[in-house]
Amino acid sequence: METVTEILRKVGATVTFRNGTVTVNAARVRNFRAAQLSRxxxxxxxxxxxxxxxxxxxxxxxxxxxxxxxxxxxxxxxxxxxxxxxxxxxxxxxxxxxxxxxxxxxxxxxxxxxxxxxxxxxxxxxxxxxxxxxxxxxxxxxxxxxxxxxxxxxxxxxxxxxxxxxxxxxxxxxxxxxxxxxxxGVKKLHGTEHRVIPDRMEAAAFAVLAVATKGNILVRDAEAKHLITFLNALRKVGGEYRVEKNGIRFFRTGPLKPYAIETAPHPGFMTHRGRGALHQKPLSIRGWRLFPQHCHSWSHSFEGGRDICTRYPRRACTPCCCTYRERKISHFRH
Structure with a gap:
């Protein structure tokens, strides 16, 4: 949001925040250049x-x-x-x-x-x-x-x-x-009011946190329809969830189990969720399209002594130059 706000203000729009609502007035956009940003x-x-x-x-x-x-x-x-x-x-x-x-x-x-x-x-x-x-x-x-x-x-x-x-x-x-x-295409657009959807990546991160620590976390406003593939994987590794009136509650009652994950475009399993998939057992991650830092983030997200193996099918568009194959991770950073 900080980057978007900075861009809007640089080109001449006004942006105000109040009680969780962002108001943008783009009537006076005059500058085509937003060439230097802080992030x-x-x-x-x-x-x-x-x-x-x-x-x-x-x-x-x-x-x-x-x-x-x-x-x-x-x-x-x-x-x-x-x-x-x-x-x-x-x-x-x-x-x-x-x-x-x-x-x-x-x-x-x-x-x-x-x-x-x-x-x-x-x-x-x-x-x-x-x-x-x-x-x-x-x-x-x-x-x-x-x-x-x-x-x-x-x-x-x-x-x-x-x-x-x-x-x-x-x-x-x-x-x-x-x-x-x-x-x-139309001749012009006009202003409107819109409520953005909840951040499903944030919801998945808190879900992983709850399951990894055997905790109990209610993620307010999370929507199960945006997390179908992730919720299935969560249950297969031993996690659990319950959809409540004001969100989704994540927890774990038993041991974690091994599971093989294959990333894919939506509605498949997203690469951003890979690091939270397993914290106790061997994990196989097959990437349809992965980027180097996806693997880097995974490598630091698992407890000591767990194996991470990434494989790349022939149709992968961008091969990863930092593949972790059967590599032991000696510590847990996140």
Whole structure:
């Protein structure tokens, strides 16, 4: 939220907080440049499309934080990567989609610079159902000329929530089968009120904390429909939960059990949840698409003497350069 607030204020919007409610007034957006931010993550890339619609130009920081292939002497990707505490992850899907919709984008050492008189609808086939890339195309297509079809789109609750918010603002968005989203561009959007969904990653983190310590934690406002795969895995490793009127209660009554987890795009098991899956028995994690720091965070999240084995099927898009295979973890840091 801090990064989003900083971006909004830099481009001219006013942001106020009161009693858990955020009010944004974007009537006076005049600055297309938010090139220097106090924190590094991939969120600024999502500001490119809205700024192009408002001002025809956008400049956001290049936030590549960790480039392992550069250290290894491998060639750098043309569009670079954007990083946060999960390490280096490519934003080329975002940039490729924006270019296909008519944006001219230049990647410099410090920033992404984009220009467009008008974005136009097209068909975007994402190589991977990326949440961020899907959100970028949604933000670009709602005000673009014509119809935009997103194939292999992400279907996470956060994407559906964004669609719901955009629809309230006047957007025309249709969810189709087989990960297809169709957007008919409109002339303008308007303000609205929207209640964001609970953070399912935070809910999963507290669930793991309760099960690992044999505690009892009520996560207020958590929604079971957003955690179906995780809740199944939690029970299989020996955890338990109970859906209550004001949230979900997590606890454990017996010993933990071994379980093999295979990560996958939603509704599969997310890589961010991997480190909390097991704390007492051998664990096998098979990653459909993993990034280096996913494994790094897992490696420090298990008690001493537990084995972590990660495997990568042939279709994995980004091989991990710090694979932990049958490695003993000697301490528990989290």
């Amino acid at each position: 590094k993550n991939r969120l600024p890339v999502l500001a490119i499309a809205p700024l192009l619609h408002r001002l025809g130009r956008a400049e956001v920081p290049y936030v590549g934080a960790d480039r392992p292939w550069v250290r290894l002497g491998a060639p750098r990707d043309r569009d670079g990567v954007a990083g946060d505490n999960l390490g280096a992850r490519p934003v080329d899907f975002h940039l490729s989609a924006l270019r296909k919709m008519g944006a001219r984008i230049v990647v410099t050492r410090d920033s992404y610079k984009a220009r467009a008189k008008r974005l136009h609808g097209t068909t975007i086939a994402l190589p991977y159902p990326s949440v961020g890339a899907t959100e970028t195309v949604l933000l670009a297509s709602v005000l673009a000329d014509g119809i935009t079809t997103i194939k292999n789109a992400a279907g996470e609750p956060e994407v559906v929530d964004l669609i719901s918010c955009l629809q309230k603002m006047g957007a025309l968005i249709e969810l189709d089968t087989n990960r297809v989203i169709r957007v008919e």
